[in-house]
Amino acid sequence: MKNTLHTRAGHLPGQDLSRTEWVSRSFSAHGRTVELSLPRISPDQLQALAHYTALSAKTQLAGMPVLEIVDIIDRVIARMLDANHPMRREMDALLPIVSGFDAEMTRLGINACLKNFRRPQLLRFLAEDFGDIGLLDGFRPRPRGGWAHACGACLVGHVWAGNVPGLPLWSLVSALLVKSGSVGKVSSAEPLVASWFAHTLAEVEPRLADTLAIVWWPGGETALEEVLCREVEVLKVYGSDAAVAAWQRLLPAGKRLLPHGNKLSVGMVSAAALDTRQAQLAARQAALDIMRWDQQGCYSPQVVYVERGGALDPADFARHVGGELAALQHSFPRRALTLEDASSAAHWRQAQELAMLQGQDVELLGGPDTPWAVAYFATPRPPEATALHRTVCVMAVDRLEDTIPLLEKRRTWLQTVGVAATPEELFRLAPLIARTGVTRICALGHMTTPEAGWHNDGRFNLLDLVHMVDIDPCAEAAAEQFATYRD
Secondary structure, three states: OOOEEEEEOOEOOOOOHHHOEEEEEEEEEOOEEEEEEEEEOOHHHHHHHHHHHHHHHHHHHOOOOHHHHHHHHHHHHHHHHOOOOHHHHHHHHHHHHHHOOOHHHHHHHHHHHHHHHOHHHHHHHHHHHHOOHHHHOOOEEOOOOOEEEEEEOOEEEEEOOOOOOOHHHHHHHHHHHOOOEEEEEOOOOOOHHHHHHHHHHHHHOHHHOOOEEEEOOOOOOHHHHHHHHHHOOEEEEEOOHHHHHHHHHHOOOOOEEEEEOOOEEEEEEOHHHHOOOOHHHHHHHHHHHHHHHHHOOOOOEEEEEEEOOOOOOHHHHHHHHHHHHHHHHHHOOOOOOOHHHHHHHHHHHHHHHHHHHOOOOEEEEOOOOOOOEEEEEOOOOOOOOOOOOOEEEEEEEOOHHHHHHHHHOOHHHEEEEEEEOOHHHHHHHHHHHHOOOOOEEEEOOOOOOOOOOOOHHHOOOOHHHEEEEEEOHHHHHHHHHHOOOOO
């Protein structure tokens, strides 16, 4: 059919693709359809793939200088950023249909993500975690004596959620930088970006084509999950808390789990940001963070705390946010909701309307047919998850410090706080925010665009993927007695 596109996902190095079973899935959005074929592998195939990938990493990556790997990744990303490259044109056509997101939002979001992996940013990644990047190439002297070497895991497993396109790049690139092989399980909801990266890597540097594999299977297939857990040394899991817990139960003792489960992020707006010149900008920045990826990222704000005492009061700020969301709908339309998502949004709206009827200090902005909603609360409360898809709570506080005890009640789930405040306020609040469990503080408007080298959920991108090997000073001293030049 004219409006139907066809493509394959996955990357299975060393496998006979003619003997691989392929499962077809159909995606429709924006008046077009994608027929996507996904590889359906068996436990034996997965085990063989894991062994092949780990061996390829050992032979191709282990002896390669890390700066050469950086240059290869940079060339891969440059090609993925090239709007005229055939594979990029294909992705620009396919991703909005598969994900359902607006095409321009997707293009800009993917570009923003890719730019984090250019050569200067990769060097920042390495410097952030290691200081001396030579640790990945061999033993380096330690200031206190002796020597140290950072060795990447033989094989890293990745289990990705499909909520935000581009998510797999963070862990795939990290594994390459520490010279580890990778087996990544893509989500049924978004299997394209990881496959695109793998195919581009094979095109740019065929020597590394076999060092990573991209696989898929329906969730809950225990036999395949057990093979992955048994074969990898480190397992990174992105998903719900329930999904993380399920993988944890399967992981044998001695294996390392790096979990990225459910998270909650909030914004904070100081009275200083609510003067007649800055208030509209602050509202727009908040709306941009709410609009990007329709709040599907853990870093997307679901609550914005607004300080009283500015030229614009918090209730009016909430209305400004609503106006900005309405304007952004024209440029970046919200994706169509599934029945489940539509039901969740309706339930959330009904809860706010019921609170209004009960006389609570709540005002709901945005009608039942608008693709956004802002609930304004005159009395603040601890942050709670909204229905996502551009639904947000704006809460008034007398002072931004008043948010600290509210945040502490959600310590387990906090991730990012986006701040619009003066420098003095930022550095007064930052230590207080840090003690609530928050792992990232950024400018409002930048919550959904983390910078290269950020500590996702407070963890290291690279250090968590290596083990350190030390040569004690005594070994060096003892070796002297066996030297041919000894006294």
